Amino acid sequence: MAGNTAFVLVPGLHTGGWIWQDVAERLRAAGAEAVALTLSGVGGETGPEGAGLEAHIADVLRAVERADARRVVLVGHCYGVHPVVGAADRRPDRVARVVLVDTPMPRDGDPPAALVPPHALRTELLRRCADEAEGVRTHGDVAPPSREGWREYGSLHGLGEAGAERLAGRAVPQPWAALAQPLRLAGAAGAAGTVPTTGVLCTANGASLAMVEQALALGDPSLGYLGAPHLTYLEMATGHWPMLSAPGATAEVLLRAAAGEGTAARGPSAERRPGYLRPFVVDVPARPRERTGRVDFHLPDGDGPCPAVVFVHGGPVPAGARPTPRDWPGLAGHARLVARLGAVGVVVDHRLHDLAGFRTAAQDVRDAVARARSHPRVDGGRVALWFLSVGGLLAADWLAEPADWLRCVALSYPVLAPLPGWGVEPRFRPARAVRGAGGLPVVLSRVGRERPEFAATVEEFLLAAREAGVGVQVVDAPSAEHGFDTGEATDEARHAVTTAARAVLSHLAAPGRG
Template identity: 55%
Template sequence: MTLRGVRGVPAVSAGTERVAAGELPSPARDEWARWGSTAGLSEAALDGLTALVVPQPLGTLLQPLRLTGAVAAVPVTGVLCTGNGPGIEMLQMMVDVGDPALRALADAGVPFFELPTGHWPMQSCPAALADVLIEAASGGGRRLSSGDADRPPAHLRPFLLDVPERPRERTGNTDLYLPDGPGPHPAVVFVHGGPVPAGAWPTPRDWPTLTGYARYVAGQGVVGVTLDHRLHAVTDYETAAADLADAVDRVRADPRVDAGRVALWFFSGGGPLTADWLAAPPAWLRCVAANYPILSPLPSWGMVDTRFHPVRVLAHAGELPVVLVRAGRESAEIAATVEEFLTEAGRCGANVEVIDVPGGRHGFETLDATDEAREAVHRAVGSVLARLTA
């Protein structure tokens, strides 16, 4: 039996007897990575965990916790293990796009610390953890911002290039930014990241990064496409993949689009969606691009057995060009997935071009209006369009 769909809980194969008894079985020695990053753990520490672990009651995962508000009086500090999940900057981005749980923590002024380790800091770096706890008891830590009325959140700041407006057509969840002339024109479909809360406004297809790129390529004679897909939690990748596939079909059916010349360009948490297209590239797909992408599931997601794992399928991409835009100031956990992808690209001989933004942050298009970042955008767009028009 397989348990799936609980956010943050790995999908694990469990014995029928244990599940019937209301317990999640203990991990075997080689299964710890399902439950979080083992970065920093020695072999002896893993042996110790395996010897001491006990089954977990299923109710702790499946029964809702009903809060009375009394917890607000209890001091809270968050210790983020960045080898396992997001750091403080990534949490701030999630607050900015409207994550309700994190917004509550920001409003409450909860302080956070980071440790560059995996899921078990008490085993991997006990001295550093003790120092953090002492500092937390003294009132230290960084707090998330719940918003500044005079300054928009990072993802809603202006695009780093001054790109002229273009005609736009909106149909359902898809927007087309149209070039001059009747066509048919090549097209680039820009795929946003996430997870993005369902109530976020404006929705991603109106975010300046996506609209900026779409207008840019439209000015170069290529249809720019933005869309909203339903990646609202890490359990939603199948839904988001279906939304994307449907949007691509509709774009290719448009008479103004050259159905044989399409590129897909992914951002951030949209990176796992590249897997379907790398695993079996259709003939019309001329290029896949990805900016600061997540290219294998993060340890905290619990998605070991998933089709949305680009590293695992890259060997099937053949000669499909991949343009990878890498942010030099990327968070550690995302940078590790990019390095894993590039290692696999070297092993299998994949056709990957890397464009580096050494001083760039995750989402640099609205965070870092530098000459270096602008040049990277020009290079990336030029590289993708060259594959479309060749």
């Protein structure tokens, strides 16, 4: 198969063909053709001044035409997926497969700037895009990031100091026009296309087949393409630059992709319910519930004011997902459980719809807390906040400056620092914020079979808490996985959930923190 295949390897932002050279040599050693492109106008490469996306698509098409092999496989990384998909769309008769390395599928009409992680650079790029749309021409290049700035583009896992220095040291400016021009597709390639496509998911950068299937399970129509029949997936246990950190393994993955290997993502079915819709592991009868705005109140017995626990879900959860989180069995189950134990269980549908939404979600949580504290059944001086999964990042504000009425913060299988490439602002990093928690009690439910990149953030948090003298009660579930509270209803799972709930309620019953 390799002897009949030509690989065209297209680099991402601020890099050139050099980044693919080690992989290209290994592909050639396996009998394939391999071309590592440097795109026009990048870092002094010859080409039209201010070369845009269309010029880069033309670069890829020329490489396709020059290939001797019968089968051409186009490989794109980061920005490089745009000219790759554009070229495959124009010559589907010549392109046997597209491979997207640790980068989402671009859509028709999207400028490449839309895929840059949502940090400050993306804000600048999208502002420029808006100017272009209004007829205001912008020119010049986008400077490469600093040494630390590269971490915002993706995980440096596996590179080591020398590799990270090489990446930063050889970085070059990127033509602005290449980021501003929208990708135009006729339909042969892309999300709705027919050209076979493999997504290489780099798990140390936070991507995995499980996450793709979870996105499908959320039911947002805009994400349905992830399960398209022409899309399959392969995983690598690397960071965002596998061609530098693991060139041998990368070459092997590309050969496997060219041979048609890969796994299709499975969507939900009647026989296979998504994890978040499975029953809560503790059988708790329904309680009286009030719904107001984005907030549900699950009420305990009696009439007097009671303490409250506000539950904050993870995500991102697409805006079109149904049911919304407050109707998920796990969130409602947690709220009913604390209501049975004598507290008001509060669930908020916050708007973390994508990784750019943390500020909006944080405000939704603040609004829900204010609404809870003013509720006639709530003792506003005794409130706990309970964060789950990626919602753990939203705990940072409350840990950094805990209010007097906040009696406890609980965290279940949390993510406590943004992963590289998420582009989340530093404010949302509980692993740092916990140093300001003082005497605020923390109850943390930790699972033994957690994803390694998530588990690392928990360990970072616990180390910082120990150094700051913050009391953290860890509730371990050694055999459990992420999202275990709606998984298999084992004794261990039930014990972990109820132990954490009783610990939180004990802090709500105690006198103030003084």
